[in-house]
Amino acid sequence: MEYKLESGAPSGPIQTAWDRHRFDIKVVNPANKRKYRVLVVGTGLAGASAAASLGELGYDVQAFCYQDSARRAHSIAAQGGINAAKNYQNDGDSVWRLFYDTVKGGDYRSREANVYRLAQVANNIIDQSVAQGVPFAREYGGLLANRSFGGALVSRTFYARGQTGQQLLLGAYQSLMAQVNAGTVKVIPRTEMLDLVVVDGKARGIITRNLVTGKLESWAGDAVVLATGGYANVYYLSTNAMGSNVTASWRASKRGALFANPAYTQIHPTCIPSHGDYQSKLTLMSESLRNDGRVWVPRNKADAWDEGAHKVGRRPEDIPEKERYYYLEERYPTFGNLVPRDVASRAAKVVCDNGQGIAYEGRGVYLDFADAIGRLGENTVRERYGNLFEMYQRITGDDPYKTPMKIYPAPHYTMGGLWVDYNLMSTVPGLFVIGEANFSDHGANRLGASALMQGLADGYFVLPYTIGHYLAKKGAQPKDTSLPEFAATATETKERLNKLLTINGRRSVDDFHRSLGKVMIDKVGMARNAEGLKSALAEVREIREEFWQNVSVPGNDNGLNQSLEKAGRVADFLEFAEVKIHDALNRQESCGGHFREEHQTGEGEAQRNDEDYAYVAAWEYTGPGNEPRLHKEHLKFDYVALTQRSYK
Amino acid sequence: MGWLSKFLNSNIGLKVLMALSGMMMLGFVVVHMTGNLQVFLGAHALDRYGSFLQNIGELLWVARLGLVSALTIHVLSATILTLRSWGARPVAYRSKYWFAPSLLSRTMLYGGVAIGLFLVLHLLHLSPSIFGLDHGIAAITPGYEHCKTVGDGLSASLECGVYANVVHGFSVVWVSALYIVAMIFLGMHIGHGAWSMFRTLGLDNPRYDRLAQGAAVSIGALVAVGNSLIPISVLVGLVHL
Amino acid sequence: MNLTLKVWRQNGPTDKGQFKTYEARDISSDASFLEMLDIVNEGLESKGEEPIGFESDCREGICGVCGMVVNGAAHHSTPRATLCQVHMREFKDGDTVTLEPFRSKAFPVLKDLIVDRSAFDRVITAGGYISVRAGSAPDAHVTPIPKVLSDRSMDAAACIGCGACVAACPNAAAMLFTGAKVTHLNLLPQGQPERYKRVQAMVEQLEHEGFGHCSNHQECVRACPKGVPLDVISLMNRDFIGAQFKLRS
Structure with a gap:
């Protein structure tokens, strides 16, 4: 397929780009908002804040999560803090400095306009969270405390003991539950999205499995928002939660959403x-x-x-x-x-x-x-x-x-994710991707205390505006799950589950996951080279083939079956791993979290190649077993000069 | 008034009722004990105290009514809460590990029931006149042979002197033993209840919590020891006719 | 080390359920308790048997998903730890370990050791929040908050909603959980406008879910992996009593 990867970020001065964009995009008439249904998948920082904010605006929101409660997403485990350029410490911080640090920290592989917007709205996040009752650390004078984090030269990190992620997530979760009480949002927990339904090229719904009853269900909406986190569990051992998975993103990718920069993974040094x-x-x-x-x-x-x-x-x-x-x-x-x-x-x-x-x-x-x-x-x-x-x-x-x-x-965080434009919409119209699940703001490496910032920025202050543009342009659609596309997608899902249940092999799902993880960490981990990547590609294929012949998934599909849940996720990791390896092979430079041994300075430092690789690599799924097709979004740096990072 | 019945029917509301009624009864227990300790001042003092109580007239009935209501409310609330508590965990654990092995809190229910049973016995034993049962149980209880009945019906009373009653009553070892056991239960009940009631009412302060808990245990111990001193003293002959 | 596990197996919410015995063999004392269960489960899976259903997610003590009653103690008897933070070095070779689900009418068993804690969500939905629309917040420094107050609020906010308080409470009460949220929000200046409405609504929902009452046994506090203090309950009581007057004046 042909894709034109245009970010759609406004031209002109970056400082006013977001303001101008907000004025230019369409706005849904307040009286009509309840006629639009938005399906939000995932209830971490990004998903919960988005679902709550959309509910507050009056949209009809359905929020899904695989956990037993929206409060448990893995954002909760973030310890360090959240950045914002409040300059409360009077140490010379500014939106510009936060923008600059983030672009540089990402090793110049992120989109300038997105990062600038992120730095701008970061301040609002702190205000919003404090108003929600997030108990950030304070000084004796009663004002908020800050600390310097991750080598930043200014103290711009706000924190709540070692539980900043937890407190921010609870703030978002509570706002979400307030909307549940108000009747605008319905939270559907213990439900896993297994596929995306595309009608006439637009995202119109999802297929889910009720993890308690095993029932497959179809949900129709005017737009789908994925806030389903990162893919670090492709390494089996990571700091992610046991349940963190790539399934929703990967399924969407197979339905036409390009997967950007899957090679980028942050490997955290102190575990x-x-x-x-x-x-x-x-x-x-x-x-x-x-x-x-x-x-x-x-x-x-x-x-x-x-x-x-x-x-x-x-x-x-x-x-x-x-x-x-x-x-x-x-x-x-x-x-x-x-x-x-x-x-x-x-x-x-x-x-x-x-x-x-x-x-x-x-x-x-x-x-x-x-x-x-x-x-x-x-x-x-x-x-x-x-x-x-x-x-x-x-x-x-x-x-x-x-x-x-x-x-x-x-492995700790993944900078890559589904490709999105300035409006956070993927290459499938109507499919929006926010938080860690998208690729946009961290480039090739994420700075400390920036993940919480991005998740909440997307959810509270970006998506609620930009989604309105898409909805207003398209008009409300009938929420009709009887369309043939729903039945067809549901049948495919059902068949896949049946297949997993009838293999009756001898190896446990975890055992396959461990094998995959070993290949990935050894050959697609902290340092990669062409030879290793090629052999990883072959090994992953072998593991996948054996998986589909020899995996043991006991039990059935009519109830709570944790083996089946895991099997589906590992099956997707086995497919996703391949595109990740392809991306790592293709990117013949070292940048941020992606280190190619062939491309290093004489002293063993990362050697970027801005000439040939200053682009976002977005991969198109081209069918089972086929090589993915590369599409490029070229990155322009008008405001931040590209330099080699040096920490000597 | 729908809100009031809703409040009083809530778990916290019922606990508030228990706390308030418990507080009343605790007050009574302390006053009652102080009065009774006059036994150590001799027959004259105690008998005078006894007749003082007999002669305050209607006020005595007000006090009795208050106490009976407090008791009823306390027992009723406790019953409802206990039934609800059982309902809240329909399947019991096979094993139960106690994190905070507090004997005091865990014996509240048994202690409460034991104190209730004791109360019946106590009234029959030392104040049979209330029920006009002087010819019944009181008559066959050892120690009452010296008394005679004055009046009849509800206004009937035994005339034998409180002091004599006490000495006769507690001369019987098993009766005294029963009293002492009951007082230990009462002390334990107070040891937890007197602290817990402030928490129920939200009248605690984290800074003084240990102090409050210590105070409650001390009051409980004081009540248990103070009241037990009377039968013990009779048994060892310190208090005699 | 080797252990004998007595595990509650229950096929679904309506199944009667029973204890079954499993052997855990060659377990490293460095393994976590849940990793020990993983090993047992992998053994079952490779034999085509259904693994023991239990939940966990973050495995670092913050998501609040894991939890069962181990030898009679919610999250095992280790102080201030969720079950995923318990390691096998706390057990002895040859031990027999009993595994039961959290028992409470308000937490129906879904399967084996997995319970439905959605009652907690409904308690929060009733009022466990401060109503503030995204975008409407004033600058974060508009209201200074004394550090002591903010710290106390944080102590309560540390609750992870795991349900151990309910599991450990002899009355199956959720007073610590609810009190923690009431305290977190009611102590803060931002929480004042909805203070009494909040506590009234949350307590009503609590009753409705069928949780028991508080007898101040303090089992909840000791079982709580996050050390949420008992005071949160008395603060909730005080505000609930206060609500009876304030909401009517």
């Missing part, structure tokens, strides 16, 4: 390493730990200590100072342990690949607080990191006050 094959997910430890902790591995491989392989090595306390390799401090004297996430992660991989890694299978490095404890005293360290140390000890059984922490990078 607790895996302990064994039974490991089900990885836990993030706040990035703030790197402020006082020193990262090192033993200089001698023989000293590396690996419980998994019963390799004894030496206990970290017994390794003398000069035999410790403080690799971040040595390689990056200026930033030291505080280099950005992608740089820190890759550096850890390099030393572990070199056999100096510790912990299970040598996939870990030390994060040592002995210096900090010596310098500041145990009490100060306890004040700063007490709750994190406690969490660490609970999980690992080790006491970080006595022995260094072990950390290792883990």
